[in-house]
Amino acid sequence: MLTFDDGYRSFSEAVLPILREEGVKATLAVVTSFLERPPPDLPPMMSWDQVREADRSGLVEIASHSHDLHRYVASNPYRDTDPAVTTRLYRVGEKRYEDRDEYWSRIRKDLRTSRRILGERLGHDVSFLAWPYGEHTAVARRIAAEEGFTATLGLDGVPAAPGDLSGGYLPRVMVYRGSGIDGKSVRWLFDPRPTVRAAQADLDEVYDPDPAMFRLRLELLKDRILRLGATDVFLQGCPDPGGDGFFRAVWFMNHQVAVRADVWSMAAHLFSRAGLRVWIRAPVMNLSWEWEKHPEWRIPAGEKGAGKSPAPWYRRLSPDLEGARRAAVDFFSDIAVYLPIRGILFDDDAFMLEGERLRGSGNGSPEAKSAAIRGMIEEIKAAVLAWRPNCLFARNLYAPAVERDALHPGFSQDFGRFLSDYDLTVVMAYARMEGRREDAGAWTESLARRAIRKWIPPPGRESEPPPVLLKLQAYDWSEEAWVPAEELREQVRGARRAMVNGLGIYPVLPASGPVPDGLLGGKAAGTSERYPYPE
Structure with missing residues (x-):
């Protein structure tokens, strides 16, 4: 199925003649406001006569x-912008976010207007809607169905599957100029x-109530992250100024806390x-x-006595209780609604x-x-995907769970299950916390090799690396001192010897002690050693 978006004049002048010559059918999705009032900063648009000719x-x-949803709108008090369909618009003049009913009304009015104009201009109704930028939510899809669209089209980068059309939604894959079409395979x-x-x-380490000072500190943090060679950022969602893991506030708009x-x-x-991909932790x-x-709702105090684990270091809710699950789902739903997340890193508190x-x-x-615990997180994921269909999910895992072949009873965590449940498993390879200070590099290599052995790639993706990231400890909290640079380099070398290229580091500050620049990049900082695979 070929689809073309926006309604540029080049479709009429270049594409339609080829379709006629080859006898190939296609779908053309037009932005009705663009045709009514062509934007001056875009290529020439089709006229309505040309649209009718194609029809x-x-x-x-x-x-x-859409009619006027193919644009970005203010998404926070700092006037940053995001796609109109998936954004709770921030009303700068009123200093507030639009509420649920206002969002529903805005989407419904736009889709109704677009469908009405197309019906008037073409003389018949249209049945398909292609979401601007491929961005959509479950609520928006429901509104589209109520307004008469029998199916909507996204831009998920995955092939359509049997049953997608009957479900009212089709994913699409973007093809760019110069895409390397290769033989009969569609892997390209x-x-x-x-x-x-x-x-x-x-954010605790850089926040300042003075916006100018805060931005300056963020810029310094960004520069530090880039110098480390990072591609992604796991950014704290809940302030923890006391370092005790007791959260009384968050860093974003929500309705829970x-x-x-x-x-x-x-x-x-x-x-x-x-150019950094941003996840919320x-x-x-x-x-x-x-x-x-x-x-x-609290987990009861554990049994005491010989052989039992030490007291827990988080105040956790029991994951089998409906009230606790609902609270977690509501919290993460607000994250999905109000934040432009690439992914979610479920923190290390999900254990028993x-x-x-x-x-x-x-x-x-x-x-x-x-x-x-798994059931609770699966409910959370479903709620998030209703607003952010392409959101990725990662979860922190304690290193001893990797070193065990099955479910680890001390944490109720199963590494093999993590590999199938999450897009990324973040192994906390904290050598000093695990008592491996003296052989940190060898221990990291052993941990990495065990992780790789448990990964079974799906068909067609055999050449891809395992979805595992080893997160290194940059600070020794027990000694209140930074881990020496050479110790970190040795851990990186150990991971590379095991062919693991997913690496992380915590904590990162604008001036992160002796953590060397380039630690996570294409070569070990201060050495000529490179990854034994192409970058």
């Missing part, structure tokens, strides 16, 4: 590309999974403009504000220790606890 050709089906259509080299940063400052979106835009079970309000039991069922088996 009558018998080869072209005309679709809507799909980009390989990008390498992730991540810097994990806390206090907002310390609505700055996450602005920071994400600043990093994105520098957020808690799953350690929703401290709910933990305070609902003692009945030996001796702990689920509050609802009373079950203390590692299998039951792992299943309850």
Whole structure:
């Protein structure tokens, strides 16, 4: 299925003659406001006569590309912008976000206007809608169906599957000028999974109530991240100024907990403009504000005695309780609604220790606890995907879970399950926290090799690296000192010897102690050693 968006005059002058010559059919999605009032900064648009000619050709089906949603709108108090369909518009003059009803009304009015104009100009109704920029939400798709569109088209970069059309939605793949069409295979259509080299940063370390000073500190942090060789940023979502893991506020607009400052979106835009992919790092079970309000949702205190694990270091909700699950879903739904996220990194609070039991069922088996945590996160993922269909998901994993062949009873975490459940598994390769200071490089290599052995690539993606990232510890919290540069380099060399190229580092500050520039990049900082595979 060939589709062409926007309604440029080149379709009529160049594409339509080829379609006629080859006898090939296509769909043309037009932005009705562009045809009514051609924007001066775009290539020449088709006239309505040319659109009608294409419509009558018998080869072209005309679709809507919205009326006035093919644009970016203000998405935060700092006047950053995002696609109109997936953004809760920020009303700068009123200093507020549009509410749910206003969003629904804006989308509905636009789609209704586009469909009405097309019907009047063509003399018949149109059935298809191509979302501007391929961006859409579950709410927007429902509104489109209510307004008479039988199917909508996205831009997900994945092939359509049987049943997609009957479900009312078709994904598409963008083809660019110069795309390397190669033989009969369609693999050229799909980009390989990008390498992730991540810097994990806390806004606590750079925030300042003075906007100018805050921007300056963010710029310094961005420059530091780029010098490390990072491609991605795991950006803190909840302030933790006391370092005790007790969250009483967040860095973004939401309806669940206090907002310390609505700055996450602005920071994400600043990093994105520098070419960095931005993920939010957020808690799953350690929703401290709910933990305070609902003692009945808390995980009961673990059993004491010989052989039992130490006291937990997070205040967590029991994942088998409906109230706790609903609170988590609501929290992450707000993240999806208000933030321009590339992905979500579920933090390291999603675990249960030996001796702990689920509050609802009373079950203390590692299998039951792992299943309850997984069920909670799957509900969260579904809620996020309703607003951000292309959102990626990663989860922090404790290193001992990789070193075990099956479910680790001390954390109720299963590395093999993580590999199938998440787009990226972030292994906390914190050598010093695991007591491996003296052999950090060898331990990291062993950890990486075990991770690779457990990865079974899906058909057609055998050449891609495993979706695993080893996150290194840059600071020794017990000694309150930075980890020496050579120790970090040795860990990087260990990972590379095991052919693992996904690396991360935490924490990263504008001046991150002795962490060497280029640590995550194409060669080890201060050496000539390069990856043994093409970059």
